[in-house]
Amino acid sequence: MLGKVIDLIKNEPFYVPNILLKNYRKLNITDSELIVLIYLINTDISFNPKQIAKDLNFDLNEVMNIITSLTEKNILKIDIINKKVREEIINLEELYKKLGFIVVNDEIKEKTNNIFDVFEKEFGRTLSPMDYEIISEWQKNYHDELILLALKEAVFNGVNNLRYIDKILIDWNKKGIKNEQDIINDRKKFQNKKQNKKLFDYDWLNEQDS
Numbered sequence: 001m002l003g004k005v006i007d008l009i010k011n012e013p014f015y016v017p018n019i020l021l022k023n024y025r026k027l028n029i030t031d032s033e034l035i036v037l038i039y040l041i042n043t044d045i046s047f048n049p050k051q052i053a054k055d056l057n058f059d060l061n062e063v064m065n066i067i068t069s070l071t072e073k074n075i076l077k078i079d080i081i082n083k084k085v086r087e088e089i090i091n092l093e094e095l096y097k098k099l100g101f102i103v104v105n106d107e108i109k110e111k112t113n114n115i116f117d118v119f120e121k122e123f124g125r126t127l128s129p130m131d132y133e134i135i136s137e138w139q140k141n142y143h144d145e146l147i148l149l150a151l152k153e154a155v156f157n158g159v160n161n162l163r164y165i166d167k168i169l170i171d172w173n174k175k176g177i178k179n180e181q182d183i184i185n186d187r188k189k190f191q192n193k194k195q196n197k198k199l200f201d202y203d204w205l206n207e208q209d210s
Helices: 002-011 018-027 031-042 049-056 060-072 093-123 129-141 144-156 162-175 180-201 204-209
Strands: 077-082 086-091
Touching (some): 018 031, 018 093, 049 060, 093 129, 129 144, 162 180
Antiparallel strands (some): 077 086
């Protein structure tokens, strides 16, 4: 099977998406199906099973079985376009969506794992099992972005303990704060109230008399 992939690449400079090579087994794609997908990614979108079989040195029945399997796995679709002549077109959008979800999920996992590293770096110490438990509980109720913003707020105020950060998160939750823009808006609102209070408390009468 590897030999066929090598021959395919040698014959023409085929583009092989790295993410597909790394994750095709997660999508339950077989080696034979992978070869056909690489071929389809790099060739005309018109569906021509005889040409596919010829170019890949596959049996025609094998190609049809692979296409059927990929369709059932919701990896590809065959769209029918009615122009002057009926034409079948390969649609790989579902494959790209599935690969996209893998990338997003991997980024979320990486971010989730790194949040503990960020805390250790900012605190300048190793987190205790209790610290891990508290942060993990936060993740059930708050987005990592908000937790890290609360950490940033605590560090800015010279405080590096989880109890203080917990109070920040509770306060933000009461105000409906969910992201950095909400924090900025809340601070602007607070500054406006502060300025209005100064204006209200100012002794305008005595100022005019002086």
